Amino acid sequence: MSNYFSRWNELAAIKKELADRDWFYGTSGNLSIKVSNEPVTFLVTASGKDKRKFTDHDFLLVDAAGEKLEETSSKPSAETLLHAKIYNKTNAGCVLHVHTIDNNVITELYKHDTHIDFTGNEIIKALGSWEQDAKVSIPIIPNVAHIPTLAEQFDRYVIGDSGAILIQNHGITVWGKDAFEAKKYLEAWEFLFSYQVKLATIKHVVGSF
Ligand SMILES: CSCCC(=O)C(=O)COP(=O)(O)O
Ligand SMILES: [Zn+2]
Numbered sequence: 001m002s003n004y005f006s007r008w009n010e011l012a013a014i015k016k017e018l019a020d021r022d023w024f025y026g027t028s029g030n031l032s033i034k035v036s037n038e039p040v041t042f043l044v045t046a047s048g049k050d051k052r053k054f055t056d057h058d059f060l061l062v063d064a065a066g067e068k069l070e071e072t073s074s075k076p077s078a079e080t081l082l083h084a085k086i087y088n089k090t091n092a093g094c095v096l097h098v099h100t101i102d103n104n105v106i107t108e109l110y111k112h113d114t115h116i117d118f119t120g121n122e123i124i125k126a127l128g129s130w131e132q133d134a135k136v137s138i139p140i141i142p143n144v145a146h147i148p149t150l151a152e153q154f155d156r157y158v159i160g161d162s163g164a165i166l167i168q169n170h171g172i173t174v175w176g177k178d179a180f181e182a183k184k185y186l187e188a189w190e191f192l193f194s195y196q197v198k199l200a201t202i203k204h205v206v207g208s209f
Contacts, residue, residue, distance in 0.1 A: 004043070004061065007033045010179050011043055011059055011094075015051060017183065018098060023190075024051035028099040028171065030077035032087075033179055040064040040087050046074035064088055081151040082173055091161045092175040094182040099171035102193040107140050107168045109200055115139045116166070118192045126188035128162070138189065143170040164189055 011033040023029060029051050032044040043059040044066075045051060051058075061069045064087065066080035077083070083095045110116050118124065119135040127136050139157045144150045150167070157165050164174040164185060172189060176182035 004035055007035050007043055008059060012054065014094070014096070014179050014183055015045070015058065016054070018096070018186075019052040022052075023098040023100055025099060027051065030079050030083070030097045032077075032080075032083040032095045034087055034093045035061060040084075041069060042083065042087055044076050044080050044083055047077045048075070079147055079150075081147050082154055085151045085154050086158050086163075086173075086175045089155075089158045090163075090175070091177065092182075093177050094179040095173065095175045096182050096186050097171055097173045098186065098190075100190060100193070102190060102197050103166060103172045104169050105197050106193045107166055107170075109197065110140060111168065113140060116196075118196070121192060121195065123188050123191045126184055136192075138164050138166055138172075140166045140168055143168045 011031055015031055018024065027048055027050055030045045032042045035041045035043055041061055041063055044062055045059055046057055049058065057072065057074050060072055060074050060076055062076050062080060063069055064084060066076060066084040068076055079097060086092050086095050106116065115137050117135055117137045119133060124134050124136050129136055141153045144153065154165060157163065162176045162181060162185060164172060166172050174182055174186040174189060176185050
């Protein structure tokens with residue numbers, strides 16, 4: 001049970017940091033953290049809440065199928081199955097999903113592509129690639145309202161204990177071995193998206209003069 005409370009506090013701290021960044025527009029976004037391995041259980045944000053607010057009902061414990069393990073009127077995130085897919089396939093300890101303007105716009109900029117490659121930026125080291133001219137790549141999958149189908153689309157890209165997937169005009173899901181790593185990766189990806197969107201805008205405006 002002590003693990004439950006320490007994980008709860010860890011997730012609440014991440015939620016606060018992402019709220020301070022204003023990454024929870026219109027109740028969007030969901031976060032989770034693993035509590036146990038055998039069986040797999042994890043804390044996940046309650047569905048439909050304003051994630052910038054802080055209450056005793058922000059998270060609930062669910063099992064490997066995303067079913068709640070607590071007596072509560074709260075519902076687990078509508079996207080809990082996406083988190084469950086990652087915990088069931090990997091040793092990830094934390095999964096973060098946010099909708100930002102930049103992570104949506106970039107999927108529109110690259111709407112004919114299945115992935116986006118980034119190279120030539122120092123922040124790539126935060127994603128674990130330290131070699132000269134390192135390239136990182138993130139897949140883009142279509143947005144589907146039926147979450148079990150979306151979870152199936154995740155499947156082929158959930159191949160390691162850390163990773164990230166962009167969902168077309170929806171948001172990003174990032175996972176890592178723990179909360180620190182997942183947040184670091186999320187921030188690095190968002191940096192790259194923002195950089196690319198700004199650069200494309202400047203090039204478009206300058207090019208039109
Ligand atoms: C309000 S945005 C639509 C749902 C969504 O994509 C999301 O991230 C939040 O859903 P949740 O059930 O986790 O609140
Ligand atoms: Zn979402």
